[in-house]
Amino acid sequence: MTISIKLARTVKDLLMMAQTEYFDSGHRTCQGCESAMVLRWVAKAAGPNTIVIGATGCMYVANTTYYTTAWALPWIHTQLSGTGSAVVGTAAALKALMEKGKLPNEKINVIGICGDLGCADAGLSEVSNAMTHTKYNFLILMYDNESSANTDIQETTMTPFGALTTFSPSGKQVRIMKYRWKKNMAAMMAVGHPEVRYVATAIASDPIDLYNKVKKALEIGGPTFIHTLDPCPKGWGYDPKYSHEIGKLAVETGIWPLFEIEDGKFRLTSTSARIASGEIKRKPVKEYIRRQSRFKHLTDGDIEYIQRKVDEMWEKWLIPGLIPLTKELPYPEVTKASTK
Amino acid sequence: MSVSALETKRLEAVLKGDEEVEVVGTGTDAVAYALMLADVDVTSAYPIRPYGGVMQTVARLIADGYMKAEYIVAAHEHDQFEIVKHASAVGARTFVGSSGVGWLLAIEAIVAISTDRYPVVALIGNRALDDPGAYGVEHNDALMVRDVGWLLVWVDTAQEALDTTLIAYRVAEDPRVMLPVGISMDGAFLTHSEHVFKIPPKKKVQQFLPPYDLGNRKLHPSNVISVAPQVNEDWVTEIRKQMDEAMKNARKVIEEAYRDFAKIFGRDYGNPFVEPYMVEDADVVMVGMGTVSKPIKEAVRRLRAKGERVGFLRIRWFRPFPTEDIIRYLSGVKVVAVVDRDYSFGSPFDGGAVFTEIRSALYETDHRPLMMNFIGGLGGREITYNDAINMFNMALEAARKSKVEQRVIWYGVRE
Numbered sequence: 001m002t003i004s005i006k007l008a009r010t011v012k013d014l015l016m017m018a019q020t021e022y023f024d025s026g027h028r029t030c031q032g033c034e035s036a037m038v039l040r041w042v043a044k045a046a047g048p049n050t051i052v053i054g055a056t057g058c059m060y061v062a063n064t065t066y067y068t069t070a071w072a073l074p075w076i077h078t079q080l081s082g083t084g085s086a087v088v089g090t091a092a093a094l095k096a097l098m099e100k101g102k103l104p105n106e107k108i109n110v111i112g113i114c115g116d117l118g119c120a121d122a123g124l125s126e127v128s129n130a131m132t133h134t135k136y137n138f139l140i141l142m143y144d145n146e147s148s149a150n151t152d153i154q155e156t157t158m159t160p161f162g163a164l165t166t167f168s169p170s171g172k173q174v175r176i177m178k179y180r181w182k183k184n185m186a187a188m189m190a191v192g193h194p195e196v197r198y199v200a201t202a203i204a205s206d207p208i209d210l211y212n213k214v215k216k217a218l219e220i221g222g223p224t225f226i227h228t229l230d231p232c233p234k235g236w237g238y239d240p241k242y243s244h245e246i247g248k249l250a251v252e253t254g255i256w257p258l259f260e261i262e263d264g265k266f267r268l269t270s271t272s273a274r275i276a277s278g279e280i281k282r283k284p285v286k287e288y289i290r291r292q293s294r295f296k297h298l299t300d301g302d303i304e305y306i307q308r309k310v311d312e313m314w315e316k317w318l319i320p321g322l323i324p325l326t327k328e329l330p331y332p333e334v335t336k337a338s339t340k
Numbered sequence: 341m342s343v344s345a346l347e348t349k350r351l352e353a354v355l356k357g358d359e360e361v362e363v364v365g366t367g368t369d370a371v372a373y374a375l376m377l378a379d380v381d382v383t384s385a386y387p388i389r390p391y392g393g394v395m396q397t398v399a400r401l402i403a404d405g406y407m408k409a410e411y412i413v414a415a416h417e418h419d420q421f422e423i424v425k426h427a428s429a430v431g432a433r434t435f436v437g438s439s440g441v442g443w444l445l446a447i448e449a450i451v452a453i454s455t456d457r458y459p460v461v462a463l464i465g466n467r468a469l470d471d472p473g474a475y476g477v478e479h480n481d482a483l484m485v486r487d488v489g490w491l492l493v494w495v496d497t498a499q500e501a502l503d504t505t506l507i508a509y510r511v512a513e514d515p516r517v518m519l520p521v522g523i524s525m526d527g528a529f530l531t532h533s534e535h536v537f538k539i540p541p542k543k544k545v546q547q548f549l550p551p552y553d554l555g556n557r558k559l560h561p562s563n564v565i566s567v568a569p570q571v572n573e574d575w576v577t578e579i580r581k582q583m584d585e586a587m588k589n590a591r592k593v594i595e596e597a598y599r600d601f602a603k604i605f606g607r608d609y610g611n612p613f614v615e616p617y618m619v620e621d622a623d624v625v626m627v628g629m630g631t632v633s634k635p636i637k638e639a640v641r642r643l644r645a646k647g648e649r650v651g652f653l654r655i656r657w658f659r660p661f662p663t664e665d666i667i668r669y670l671s672g673v674k675v676v677a678v679v680d681r682d683y684s685f686g687s688p689f690d691g692g693a694v695f696t697e698i699r700s701a702l703y704e705t706d707h708r709p710l711m712m713n714f715i716g717g718l719g720g721r722e723i724t725y726n727d728a729i730n731m732f733n734m735a736l737e738a739a740r741k742s743k744v745e746q747r748v749i750w751y752g753v754r755e
């Protein structure tokens with residue numbers, strides 16, 4: 001462990017450590033919006049010495065209606081694909097101004113918040129470029145509700161296989177329009193940018209894990225990245241009161257592994273660590289999928305396919321959740337052959 | 341690649357001394373020296389010709405310690421312009437630039453910079469738009485933002501480029517304006533040609549250019565504000581009207597800036613908005629922007645020597661548009677011939693952008709001139725002295741007949 005900060009171990013810890021709200025009333029998110037819960041915990045973990053940048057997306061449109069902003073932190077809008085650029089520009093300016101004595105020298109957290117469309121699709125090259133700017137300190141948080149939820153629930157690359165969206169309905173000729181498998185963003189950030197010191201996945205239904213990860217990301221320095229999976233009642237099709245339950249099922253079924261990579265060391269966390277150690281058994285993905293109307297058209301065969309893919313991730317990937325190469329790599333044989 | 345011994349001596353002189361120093365350099369070098377003197381805090385770079393030279397010179401100035409700024413190589417132009425927008429929001433003086441299609445790739449961020457009222461200064465090394473590919477000058481890149489709150493200025497020499505960069509920061513950052521400035525420079529003809537110019541001492545620049553102060557709009561934990569929230573129909577009209585006021589204010593602020601510039605640096609540009617050249621008593625006045633001035637001025641001199649009453653008006657500031665100066669200099673002239681290094685397909689009379697704006701400005705005058713439009717020099721094609729003479733002859737012919745046979749002429753186009 002290269003960072004020493006006070007982390008929350010229990011719910012009581014969490015409540016004691018994070019009493020002040022910095023993402024407060026005034027927002028217009030839907031009932032049961034887990035992205036709003038993510039922002040609430042991120043803001044609590046970051047505290048008042050923070051600048052927040054929000055890209056176009058649900059969490060822009062719903063949170064910052066003029067005169068009723070939910071942010072009790074300095075906040076600025078950036079364009080849909082602008083998050084990576086905005087955090088770099090902000091952090092670079094703070095560095096320049098502090099070094100030249102134009103601003104008092106102090107630690108200011110810079111947090112860029114983008115949805116799956118803004119981060120994983122439109123803004124991917126900016127985010128990737130940002131991850132290489134190691135002399136600046138910032139956190140990019142991708143809140144992933146698996147669709148463009150603010151513009152009528154359209155498909156993004158982060159929409160899971162088979163899910164119904166307004167761009168991927170199920171019809172008489174084409175039963176499954178969303179045939180593409182979801183991108184692995186946290187892994188892409190970690191593996192593709194080897195100098196990045198902290199990358200994690202998280203979920204609002206595990207706030208202790210989420211809170212601690214934000215704390216770590218902001219403490220360690222340099223560019224950092226957290227990817228949260230955010231159940232969305234409107235886009236996923238379930239009663240808002242089940243948001244946390246759906247989130248927990250995403251982790252318990254192994255569909256959403258919680259992990260962190262700190263200075264190159266990969267570690268599964270919380271429930272996912274307990275699955276890996278055998279302490280608890282993965283639930284069948286069917287328990288997660290059958291709770292959401294976006295999957296209502298999937299057949300048992302489709303669900304078996306998804307189960308197989310999830311099993312493969314846990315049992316065959318070089319590192320579950322991170323590296324989708326299987327352990328049967330050809331190169332040891334090639335090496336052997338070439339040394340003969 | 342590093343700064344030469346001679347240049348070292350000169351740069352140290354302007355950074356520490358009281359005297360200006362004469363150097364030889366390109367138009368983009370001149371801008372880079374201005375950025376050094378203006379103590380720019382954050383800049384972001386992305387390669388595209390012909391603006392790119394400025395970022396190479398800035399990089400060298402930073403590497404050798406003459407300039408202290410965060411130099412960020414972006415992923416593409418949209419990234420580049422977003423970076424400076426957000427650096428500007430926390431109080432950093434910023435510089436950015438691009439050319440042609442690069443400028444257009446950034447257009448979403450470019451508009452957000454002006455609608456968020458950040459005084460970013462950008463260099464536009466004017467270049468034709470793709471497709472098909474062409475490196476050469478054309479003004480349509482910069483003109484794409486003529487309606488969205490960017491101040492636009494066209495420069496003609498390296499000296500003017502350096503001076504205008506300093507003036508640009510002063511005008512952009514003025515609390516009455518707080519709008520970005522785009523400095524247009526003809527690709528190749530100015531970006532890449534070498535000129536003799538003078539670098540003023542930093543002490544004088546500090547006298548001329550106060551520190552950038554965003555006031556209560558500065559994003560900082562000590563100032564908890566929300567910038568650019570969702571406003572919808574409730575407030576967009578009012579916010580755009582504020583931009584309209586700022587753009588109108590800019591005329592006065594530009595005048596003040598040139599006046600102070602002349603006082604402090606001893607270089608007087610006269611009328612800040614337009615450069616009139618032998619327009620007094622002229623029957624025919626040619627109008628253009630940028631380096632096209634060179635062949636046209638030469639043609640004016642030769643034709644004047646022959647007794648022809650011709651003149652030239654170079655538009656420096658296109659936004660805010662110099663309406664009053666256009667009226668002052670062109671009302672009562674027999675024929676105004678506008679050279680457009682741009683096109684505006686389907687516009688009134690199918691003319692160029694500058695032609696159309698001048699025509700609109702002259703509508704209210706009592707003595708409306710006949711108007712001709714030459715569209716030419718596109719994609720970097722040279723407009724030569726002979727071309728200028730030909731254009732003048734056509735305009736003089738129209739003046740004699742008091743009739744324009746062909747209003748818009750695509751000059752030199754091959755059939």
